[in-house]
Amino acid sequence: MSATKAIAEDLTATFTGWASTGSLPLKKFSYHPRPLGPQDVEVEITHCGICGSDVHTMTSGWGELSGPCITGHEIVGTVVEAGPESLRKVGELVGIGAIVDACGECKDCKEGFDQLCHKSTYTYNSTYHASGAKSYGGYADRVRVNSQYAHKIPSEISAAEAAPLLCAGVTTYTPLKHFGAGPGKRVGVMGIGGLGHLGIQWAAALKADEVVAISTSDNKREEAKKLGATKFVNSRNEEERKAARHSLDILLLTSNDKNTNWAELIEYVANHGTLVLLALPEIATIAVPPSSLLMRHVSIAGSLVGGWKITQEMLEFAAKTGVRPWIEKMPMSDANAAINHMMEGRPRYRIVMETEAAARLQKH
Template sequence: MSASYKFQGWLGLDKDSVKGKMEWKEYEPKTWTEDDVDIKITHCGICGSDLHTLRSGWGPTLYPCCVGHEIVGTAVKVGKNVKHFKVGDRVGVGAQSSSCLDCEECAAGMEHYCSKGNVGTYNGKYPDGSKSYGGYADYCRAPAHFAVKIPDGISSAEAAPMMCGGVTVWSPLVKNGAGPGKRIGIVGVGGLGHFGLLWAKALGCDEVVAISRTYSKKEDAMKMGATKFIATEEKGWNKTNSRSLDLIISTVSSPKMPIAQYFQLLRTNGQFIQVGAPEDAIPSFNAFALIMKGVKFGGSAIGSPADIAEMLAFAAKHKVHPFIQERPLKDANQAVIDMDNGNARYRYVLVNEKHAAEEKA
């Protein structure tokens, strides 16, 4: 551990930590190698994954755990083997911080689908046995292969939620042909869904349809780029909009989601891509919903470092601005509670105020 700075942050000690009971403590970061980077964190987005992990919703969490994988800050120590950025550069780290870099998937630039298993930016273990700790903290140490330089034209606060939330929706849109001539549906107008609307609009899709349970977020959705809004509380919504979309990205996850009705919105050879990660199983559906129209049902997880870099360059060029609310890092416990209560509009970003001030100085 460096003598000049300490690794300390908000640690979840048990599943009740999601109730605002994280504790500020020092911890031992991963063992340093010359392939690593130490980041002085200025901003960290709050992701739904943080809540799932704090409460052990996806399985037993490796407590103590410092969550946060939408990290942006300044590189303060860079390993000798790192060539794509230097000390003093703004860099970001998303949900993944390691993979084997040797398997077929990694060789093809799909590190996030590493067949030998990847290491999450938090709640993971590196091959040497050291733990990964996230961004509700002062500093982060991670393998530099998974750190991306932040381009000029994007503020650190806006870049942070793009590192996971942004790329989670960017990747399936781009890889499934979103653009001119396509009609896109985004299920859920939340942290992920709002990015879907922003990206689809900026990509030049012919129609961008926001799909939500009620009309409460319609005004915001239209500001984000939606050209149409579907509320599933309205009777007959699926029949009225039947065969109208080429691609649907679902950012919600619920055992009660009307998945069979969503399929009805797809045109022949349409695609439904699930990115919302549930703690419960999704509802069953009749296979004929897929068979009779050649519909494809798939999934997508985060994105590779190259995907993140491509997304950031696009955001800078097209001036895409996420809808964020900045919260002081010292108030992380309350911010997590508010996030769990669905109050974010539409992504909370924790600000390490001391470090952010030093960045501006």
């Protein structure tokens, strides 16, 4: 890293996107990106998925914004400029997730948990440690990032389908790998939505003994089976809930519902099993019955997206196994309509916004 502080803005370039200043609707906003560093790439964005985190951020659900914020961290596009030390070349199709920078030297970075690095930079609403530049996300025409975080998209995966893998995909894949999902393990996924529909597919592709989809209604019973679930539990059906009691070695909680009943949820987890929280509810604390932790050796864990290494592994695993998000495409020029669609909870299961540059893609 250079000893001198880099200039935070490149005044010769202007990127334009859809920004929030803490409430909706999103408004058109232009900014000067950070200067293109030797390891950086500039990406012309073709697609960007809408993640629940985007909505929490743009509506100030997780706190006030410091200024206009372009959200979006399920970004896919073509490299149009590359620094001399870049890992990616001009013309390559790349994907950018929720993290765009980390120190690369600390214990977390060395162990592949760069998302936990104390110097990590989130793709939007965050600051680069070295330069002080603000980070802006993918509801835009272009973005500049360190090429380490511009992941090569395998040719088997379409550009549009790659987008949700960059956050929803890696968010569900990482904890399943971390907690050993595979033969001999029974995996549950609570909530069948943008995250859950991928969690079910991963667990099936990893060959878990059982893949149990849990939902609050029967609506998704058939879809869950199509996604690879071996069993479906309607959590409002007492019989089904009782039958699934203490049966899961790993349970992913994908919902960020403030009213989650933790006592009820923990009842699904087997002795020595782990309940993993993947989405951040807009509340400060959760209420957990201590008896299940002590008397049944149940663990409660959290998991935040994934580092660059596991992101690349996840993309290659998806290419090989055929795991794909179910998406609805909408034009980015109508970003506010897409956000409304997302907030009404209608998508099956992930919205991907498409820019005009998508028409210029040769393959994918």
